[in-house]
Amino acid sequence: xxxxxxxxxxxxxxxxxxxxxxxxxxxxxxxxxxxxxxxxxxxxxxxxxxxxxxxxxxxxxxxxxxxxxxxxxxxxxxxxxxxxxxxxxxxxxxxxxxxxxxxxxxxxxxxxxxxxxxxxxxxxxxxxxxxxxxxxxxxxxxxxxxxxxxxxxxxxxxxxxxxxxxxxxxxxxxxxxxxxxxxxxxxxxxxxxxxxxxxxxxxxxxxxxxxx
Ligand SMILES: O=c1ccn([C@@H]2O[C@H](COP(=O)(O)OP(=O)(O)O)[C@@H](O)[C@H]2O)c(=O)[nH]1
Ligand SMILES: O=C(O)[C@@H](COP(=O)(O)O)O[C@H]1O[C@H](CO)[C@@H](O)[C@H](O)[C@H]1O
Numbered sequence: 001x002x003x004x005x006x007x008x009x010x011x012x013x014x015x016x017x018x019x020x021x022x023x024x025x026x027x028x029x030x031x032x033x034x035x036x037x038x039x040x041x042x043x044x045x046x047x048x049x050x051x052x053x054x055x056x057x058x059x060x061x062x063x064x065x066x067x068x069x070x071x072x073x074x075x076x077x078x079x080x081x082x083x084x085x086x087x088x089x090x091x092x093x094x095x096x097x098x099x100x101x102x103x104x105x106x107x108x109x110x111x112x113x114x115x116x117x118x119x120x121x122x123x124x125x126x127x128x129x130x131x132x133x134x135x136x137x138x139x140x141x142x143x144x145x146x147x148x149x150x151x152x153x154x155x156x157x158x159x160x161x162x163x164x165x166x167x168x169x170x171x172x173x174x175x176x177x178x179x180x181x182x183x184x185x186x187x188x189x190x191x192x193x194x195x196x197x198x199x200x201x202x203x204x205x206x207x208x209x210x211x212x
Contacts, residue, residue: 001077001078001102002030002074002077003030003078003098004029004031004032004070004074005031005033005080005081005082005094006035006067006071006079006081006082007032007034007035007047007070007083007084008063008083008084009034009036009039009084010043010060010063011040011041011043012039012041012084012085013039013041013042013046014180015084015086015087015180016084017046017049017050018086018087019082019083019084019089020032020047020052021050022090022091023050023082024051024052026095028095028098030076031053031074031076032050032051032053033052033054033055034052034053034054034084035055035067035069035070036056036057037060037062037065037066038060038061044056053073055069055073057069062150062151063154064152064153064154064157065150067081067154068144071138076138077137077138078135078138079136080135082132082133083132083133083179085179085185086133086178087116087179087180088178090176092175093111093133093174096109096111096172096173097111097134097172100172101135105170106168106169107136107137107140107162107167107168107169108134108135108136108137108158109134109135109136109169109170110131110159110169110170110172111134111171111177112125112128112173112174114173114175114176114177115176116176116178117178119181120178128171129156129159130156131155132155133174134155134158140165140167143161143165144157144158144161147205147208147209147212148208148212149205149208150204151198152201152202153201153202153204153208156205156206157205157206157209160206182198
């Protein structure tokens with residue numbers, strides 16, 4: 001069974017290296033695909049210095065498109081979705097996300113931060129279904145295409161689809177893992193604006209899903 005990790009990355013030069021480090025030596029990972037989503041920093045350059053296939057999108061297309069482009073560029077049976085802004089990614093996190101799928105105990109795993117940082121732990125406690133850390137059988141992705149999901153809508157759509165199609169989902173805890181929050185990346189004002197935009201994407205993904 002081939003396993004590929006798909007990482008959408010928009011200006012993540014500060015963190016992408018530490019995400020790719022454990023992945024590039026992990027025994028379960030066959031292929032690493034980084035989609036640099038119109039980044040204007042050194043994200044692509046850093047990713048190329050690891051054992052990664054780097055797809056450079058000229059213009060920013062949003063997280064959902066970046067992930068779907070990554071999935072189209074691999075024939076792997078299992079897709080591991082990870083964000084490029086994780087802090088503290090370790091071998092154990094990668095294994096815990098993948099093992100239930102390899103053992104055929106689940107079709108999708110959702111990783112939940114635990115004891116990483118108060119704010120990011122709390123966000124995932126409140127809305128675990130939004131997590132960007134997942135392992136998924138490839139066949140599950142095909143079911144997404146007809147829903148025309150965009151930007152930050154992919155996790156919501158995957159979660160709703162799993163419910164509708166009776167996809168077996170398992171939540172796994174990811175201890176001591178966190179990510180860089182929008183306000184930390186972009187500052188309080190722009191971070192808040194992009195947070196609101198993210199919630200709009202999530203709600204519109206749920207509405208599209210319901211009416212498709
Ligand atoms: O237009 C975008 C926005 C985000 N991302 C990537 O999607 C992941 C999650 O995005 P973000 O960090 O903004 O979300 P958060 O983790 O703050 O919810 C990160 O790897 C981003 O670099 C992307 O590829 N294109
Ligand atoms: O946890 C959340 O509330 C959001 C926002 O995270 P931050 O406020 O930037 O820490 O992040 C998640 O949701 C997004 C939409 O589903 C995903 O794309 C991210 O990967 C995920 O971290």
